Amino acid sequence: MKFIKLFIILLIFSLFIISCGSGVSKTRPEGWINDDTFRVMGMGSPAEDIDSDDKFRRELTSKQAAELDAKNKIVSRIVGSYIESLSSTEKGMIDEYVIQERVAGRIRGASVVETQWDSKQNCTVVMELYSKGLKKQVDALITKYLNEVGMQYTAQDVAGMVETY
Numbered sequence: 001m002k003f004i005k006l007f008i009i010l011l012i013f014s015l016f017i018i019s020c021g022s023g024v025s026k027t028r029p030e031g032w033i034n035d036d037t038f039r040v041m042g043m044g045s046p047a048e049d050i051d052s053d054d055k056f057r058r059e060l061t062s063k064q065a066a067e068l069d070a071k072n073k074i075v076s077r078i079v080g081s082y083i084e085s086l087s088s089t090e091k092g093m094i095d096e097y098v099i100q101e102r103v104a105g106r107i108r109g110a111s112v113v114e115t116q117w118d119s120k121q122n123c124t125v126v127m128e129l130y131s132k133g134l135k136k137q138v139d140a141l142i143t144k145y146l147n148e149v150g151m152q153y154t155a156q157d158v159a160g161m162v163e164t165y
Contacts, residue, residue, distance in 0.1 A: 030077075031077065032135060035133065035134065035135040035136065036131060036132055036133065036134050036135070037129070037130045037134065038074060038077075038128070038129045038134060038135075039113075039128045039129075040070050040073040040074050040077060040126075041070065041073075041125070041126050041127075042066040042067060042068070042070025042071070042072075042073060042125045042127060043066050043069055043123070043124050043125075044063065044065025044066030044067070044068070044069055044123045044125075045065060045120075045122050045123075046058035046059070046061045046062040046120075046121050055121060058121035059117055059121045059123065062117065062121050062122055063115060063117075063123045065123070066115075066124060066125040067127065070125055070126075070127035071110060074110060074129055078138055109129065109130070109131065110127050110128065110129045111127065111128055111130070112126070112127050113126050113128050114126035
């Protein structure tokens with residue numbers, strides 16, 4: 001009898017633990033997967049002016065929104081990791097927006113590896129950016145920028161030096 005109670009308690013506890021996690025975080029974590037791959041999850045909703053009966057258009061627009069969200073997250077998370085690693089004094093001297101623009105100009109070739117819709121046609125995508133030596137490339141790009149500004153310019157000074165690609 002004690003064995004059955006213990007088994008039931010463990011079963012309930014196991015189901016509780018399993019139900020708390022999302023599939024993306026367990027099987028497809030976000031962030032640097034290795035030195036060549038960076039992964040994020042993007043979410044999008046269909047445009048409100050699309051008729052609720054038009055499932056195809058709702059799924060299409062929500063997927064486009066999710067892909068855009070994922071691309072923005074790739075840039076902000078890669079750059080954010082560099083900004084957060086700087087000291088508070090350095091943070092005040094760096095214009096995060098400028099670094100994001102430089103990284104965004106170099107990021108091409110992200111691909112969707114997983115797509116899911118819910119019953120309201122909201123979309124979730126898992127997007128990966130893969131390139132041989134990607135982490136080294138990003139490190140070099142951001143280091144180059146930091147050396148250019150010499151850690152001595154204010155955000156306004158740096159904003160005037162932005163080059164378009």
